[in-house]
Amino acid sequence: MAVRILLIAYDFPPLASPQAIRWHYLTRELVRLGVEVHVLAPQLPNSGISLQVPEGVVVHRCNAGGLAGWLARRQRPQRPISATASDTPGAVPTVPTNAAALNWKGRAHQRLDRLISLWCYPDSRGQWRASACAALPGLLADIRPDVVISSHEPAVSLEIGLQAAGKVDGWLADLGDPVLAPYTPRRWRRRASRLEARVCATAAAISVTTGATRDQLIARHGIAPDKVFVLSQGYDDRHPHGPWTPRLHGLEAGGDVHLLYTGRFYPFRDPTALLQAVLAQPRVRLTVVAPEVKPEYLALAARCPERIVFLGEQSHDRVLELQAECDVLVNIGNALAAQTPGKLFEYLGSGKPILHCHSVDDDPANALIRGWGRGWVCRNDRASLQAFLTALVESPQQRCAELSSDDRAITPYGWSALAWQLLRRCERALSRVPVPVPE
Secondary structure, three states: OOOEEEEEOOOOOOOOOHHHHHHHHHHHHHHHOOOEEEEEEEEOOOOOOOOOOOOOOEEEEEEOOHHHHHHHHHHOOOOOOEEOHHHOOOOOOOEOOOHHHOOHHHHHHHHHHHHHOOOOOOOHHHHHHHHHHHHHHHHHHHHOOOEEEEEOOOOHHHHHHHOOOOOOOEEEEEEEOOOOOOOOOHHHHHHHHHHHHHHHHHOOEEEEOOHHHHHHHHHHHOOOHHHEEEOOOOEOOOOOOOOOOOOOHHHHOOOOEEEEEEOOOEOOEOOHHHHHHHHHOOOEEEEEEOOOOOHHHHHHHHOOOOOEEEOOEOOHHHHHHHHHHOOEEEEEOOOOOOOOOOHHHHHHHHOOOEEEEEOOOOOHHHHHHHHHOOEEEEEOOHHHHHHHHHHHHHOHHHHHOOOOOOHHHOHHHEHHHHHHHHHHHHHHHHOOOOOOOOO
């Protein structure tokens, strides 16, 4: 008999956020494994860039609450609570690269969103809580899921999932990052700590994306080590791409080395050193696919616009195409050792070498890159990056010869393998007595 799963996720397609991309692939692969997948998600306004809902996944949408809910109702007639992949709008090619490009309505929306986040936990997305909690009992009665999974972030999905924990055979929490993280606002740290402890005590199993986060949760809450497992980000092992080719085709054709960075920038993920190093090496050019780029980054690119190009946000399919067209993919590590950018894993499906720029010596991505043999590790400072790029230009064959062509090290990170691992955990949870929700 097929396992029936209800996923509670604020970020789910047609959103194209990192968390939505994660669940796009996991739900797609779970359906392929014979799982009946339902998703409880908010009805959100169309943001322009969209991702397809996987075929066979049934999405039950309810009011997002607050401004997001109001904007969604104004954009189109209110949809029924159940929607399927056929309802998903198509993608558009690009959006502005920085907040300054927004019109006055967009800027007003951002300011109001920040204001709401001062009192609504964990931020404005917490306004989904009331309508989701109201919809949940009916869904549990109608669907009768074997397992409920809450996708974090945002933390509101965990709070909603706790309402179902004592009513199903297994509740799993997909935490990704800890609920109490270094970037959690001071006003919410106590609440985040309490919620994290409650989740760790209640969930039948907890998935995280790195071993460092797993160790952190075990140390904080004294939970059994076998309750927490690593379910990393992944790459699309069903996406067609060429064979692993660690060659710099641009240099071989008498041109330059084409670097590509796709992802987001944060205070703990700074591209300044990379931009400066590229400007110092005339035979290297860089393309960046990222939303909301700071003016100081654009100012650096303006010094040599033919060699540093910002494309803004692109559809997920277009991002994969760009990854297959470049010479080297760039990953900038977080200045937080417990976190690894999901794009690092996505890059594995491109068939191209990866340059990982680490900001801390204990960055777990350093060991991953060396173990995979799919790229190089370099300190994220201007001098180190400039020296590496110069060596890459002057001795490309020597640097590429350092890499491995063995696929066995990366196979466990394909989304099909990760979904199989998740399903095994769900089946294991079904064999346990449900854990009561602590007060």
